Amino acid sequence: MSFAQRLERCARLIDARLEALLEGPWRKGDHLDQAPDRLRAAMTHAALGGGKRFRPFLVLETAALFGLGPGPAVEAACALELIHCYSLAHDDLPSMDNDPVRRGRPSVWKAFDDWTAILAGDALQTLAFERLADPATHPDPAVRIELVSVLARASGAAGMAGGQALDLAAEKLPGSTPLSAAEVRHLQGMKTGALMVAACEMGAILGRASPDERERLLAYGEALGLAFQIADDLLDAEGDASVVGKAVAKDSAAGKATLVSLLGLDTARAELANAEQRAIAALAPFGSRASHLKAAARFVVNREH
């Protein structure tokens, strides 16, 4: 199976599970049937709608390094994706990035309204932790609680939410000094990288990786996160809105500091290639078992949207 086929298979698996979780048929223990219809509809809008499911793919593929099929990793992968989807629903809000379009569709606040988008994001975050706590995620409570710990650290004030706070502070607070390249790297490492690293770490936890293997996968996730962000900035600077599916050249129009604007196109491309190399090198001990994760690094570098 090619990389594209595996990514597609993962997306179908995640879509199906998230759809069942949010819209039924509900399993015993799921209880979203008791959520108000409008809130659930907004959560569904935020969670379903054409995401590539790249982060869940990382969970599944790192778990696969240790012989796990997609089934035993899918619940944890969904939980991670729910966190990603909650963050998008909130980031798009008028008081945050003010983005009316997401993946070629109205963003949640545009399709509903601000308060519904805030609550839908809130409830998606809660659902992520609720799912991790469910025995369906893993039979061992010690594994489940470690997944909660890793996902919470990656997505909280010292991770994803903190990165978004730094990003918005630089953009919105009067008198903010322009960010340096090091500061942009730090910010992006929190905002985007932390969740990619968590994806790899969660796969490693599910696979009961050795400490050394886990370190390798963290290094892979870190390099991949950086590559992902530079590629995103390059797409923003060079991309075509009809392909990317959202407003482009928005960052440069807003005078926002990105690695591309700070380093220039050529240096940014070189840093991207370097990050790709480091990601692939970190996987060396896994040999050919890691071919799909290596392909993921190449995909990140070469993606068009």
Place this chain on the structure above:
Amino acid sequence: MSFAQRLERCARLIDARLEALLEGPWRKGDHLDQAPDRLRAAMTHAALGGGKRFRPFLVLETAALFGLGPGPAVEAACALELIHCYSLAHDDLPSMDNDPVRRGRPSVWKAFDDWTAILAGDALQTLAFERLADPATHPDPAVRIELVSVLARASGAAGMAGGQALDLAAEKLPGSTPLSAAEVRHLQGMKTGALMVAACEMGAILGRASPDERERLLAYGEALGLAFQIADDLLDAEGDASVVGKAVAKDSAAGKATLVSLLGLDTARAELANAEQRAIAALAPFGSRASHLKAAARFVVNREH
């Protein structure tokens, strides 16, 4: 020690732990020192500032029924309070309840701005689950993951967040039909009651209560939550702003359906007395050990703010 002294002792304990968590000195494993200053300041503003810490008190006192001192329950109690504080930070937002004052101080969005208040709420929620996952909460991973599960269910789309969604839908969506008393009870049970029930259930989990004891404590929490909400509505209808510390008569001015407006003052007072009785009756098997929880029910009914 009187009820008031025990409540005060609990508040000091929770305040001290939340302060250390958010402002240091940080313990090994805490990592909020890596959060951006502005975000952390907003989280601190939301989490510290004169709350009665009534929900944490319920955790501590239900755990105490089973011989646990405050120490072994304080982390779980703090996690629950972080969820409560996140919800207040979001509920006060202009696009939600538009409340500029909370506990006599500017609410988070007023002291900072909307995006900071949204992210602070988000990160407080994450921190709650991060804390529950920490071994300091309880040495047994099975206990910790059960706490995560109970808190997530109580605070998500079928609980607290769902209740707020129902409340805002009734208020904001054009063409909403006025709520009936049964619908208001249902809504308030989700919005306010679920977290009170969770507080009692978390204490029961920490105390390794029997299934029957746990049922009793859930029944207590449910009656207490209803009493709390009716008392709140009565305060809104009758209270004095300088004592309550927030805008009063706001609900009636907004034409908002409450049990008081739907049933009238006398019937609402009778329902309040009935809920108090049920709360106290549920505690019967615990005998005099439950005197503080019984006092909590009386406190809820008679509080002035």
